[in-house]
Amino acid sequence: MSETNPMNSDQPETGITPGGTTGAFRDVLSKDHARRGKPPLHFTDMTPEQRIDTAKELGLPKFRVKQLANHYYGHFDVNAAEFTDFPAAARADAASAFFPNLISEVTRQVADEGTTIKTLWRLFDGSLIESVLMRYPTRTTLCISSQVGCGMGCPFCATGKLGLTRNMSTGEILEQVRIAAKMMRDGVVAGGPGRLSNIVFMGMGEPMGNYKSVLSAVRQISAMPPEGFGISARNITVSTVGVVPGIKKLTAEGIPVRLAVSLHAPSDELRDELVPMNKRFNTTQVLDAAHDYWLASKRRVSIEYALMRGINDQAEHARLLAKRLNHYGDDWAHVNPIPLNPIEGSRWTASKPEDEKRFLDILHQAGITATLRDTRGQDIDGACGQLAAKGDQSGEATAA
Numbered sequence: 001m002s003e004t005n006p007m008n009s010d011q012p013e014t015g016i017t018p019g020g021t022t023g024a025f026r027d028v029l030s031k032d033h034a035r036r037g038k039p040p041l042h043f044t045d046m047t048p049e050q051r052i053d054t055a056k057e058l059g060l061p062k063f064r065v066k067q068l069a070n071h072y073y074g075h076f077d078v079n080a081a082e083f084t085d086f087p088a089a090a091r092a093d094a095a096s097a098f099f100p101n102l103i104s105e106v107t108r109q110v111a112d113e114g115t116t117i118k119t120l121w122r123l124f125d126g127s128l129i130e131s132v133l134m135r136y137p138t139r140t141t142l143c144i145s146s147q148v149g150c151g152m153g154c155p156f157c158a159t160g161k162l163g164l165t166r167n168m169s170t171g172e173i174l175e176q177v178r179i180a181a182k183m184m185r186d187g188v189v190a191g192g193p194g195r196l197s198n199i200v201f202m203g204m205g206e207p208m209g210n211y212k213s214v215l216s217a218v219r220q221i222s223a224m225p226p227e228g229f230g231i232s233a234r235n236i237t238v239s240t241v242g243v244v245p246g247i248k249k250l251t252a253e254g255i256p257v258r259l260a261v262s263l264h265a266p267s268d269e270l271r272d273e274l275v276p277m278n279k280r281f282n283t284t285q286v287l288d289a290a291h292d293y294w295l296a297s298k299r300r301v302s303i304e305y306a307l308m309r310g311i312n313d314q315a316e317h318a319r320l321l322a323k324r325l326n327h328y329g330d331d332w333a334h335v336n337p338i339p340l341n342p343i344e345g346s347r348w349t350a351s352k353p354e355d356e357k358r359f360l361d362i363l364h365q366a367g368i369t370a371t372l373r374d375t376r377g378q379d380i381d382g383a384c385g386q387l388a389a390k391g392d393q394s395g396e397a398t399a400a
């Protein structure tokens, strides 16, 4: 499956289809009863002082910490055998103290002629999460999870039905990135060796619900080695279903990530039904906060909109959405309508193609930048409902 608009490098992609799936991933996820608890502390969870103290406990001088950072962020190494600049006797202890195994591959599904790889991971407590790696001609995007499940309860979404099990640690979030970066470097993805260039927080979970770990992950993804993976903050998308305090905090950080807001409805009446969080932060509050993000960052905000047949995909909805966005006056948002991938037996189902087209046409006629997003991996069994919920819109990847 190819991108809807390969020329639009500003459009994010999630690899997960809105609304969830009947596939094996979801079945496995829903049957899992994870124990809660804290994951082992990982190098990426530690403060600089904690790293030095841990090294000291192993009898290692401070400069070894920098070497380990180089291994991790620069070479994606976590195995003792790879620490060849370490004394042989210290390698195994260093590996287990700093790089406990946090995520293990359960299954991998490959689609789009080897350019899309969706992986189901098991965490230390048996929790299951997933990530999707998508290679395009000019970039490679990884969609990652930030929570086990999601507590936002959107009724059309498979992940929402799982509920929230727990937040993921920074280490668990970053291990998805490290492994994908290594896969790209080693040529595991069709197309030969390459570089992971974009990250979207559009996998399982509401990123704003796990703000501290997500922000720490963002900083470590974007910092240059040896402090981070060196993926530009401009190529990172953080999505939200509309948690306004989180949007405000992100605005204050001044990090030029892209913000994606999963709107899904242009009015409070409809959004109250589709997105329970709307009762806490309504469409005006969400759009005001999103527009403030644009004012502060000058990064266009992605408005994700999962098109559901007969629910939110009619001409009146497109007209109202255009009016709400144009109210702010400037070209501050990019709408990403995305076809819903329905949950079996649900009353929410995908829009008719002609309704999708009309929706898009109305937005364009109103001067709104909008791109109908095709989702990768639809031939992979099962898409994460969460990604769907957070559909992204303006040019980089997001999730929600």
Ligand code: SF4
Residues within 6 Å of the ligand: 150, 151, 152, 153, 154, 157, 158, 159, 160, 161, 204, 205, 206, 241, 262, 385, 386, 387, 388, 389, 390, 400
């Ligand atoms: S649509 Fe997004 S925010 Fe809503 S329940 Fe699903 S994953 Fe959570």
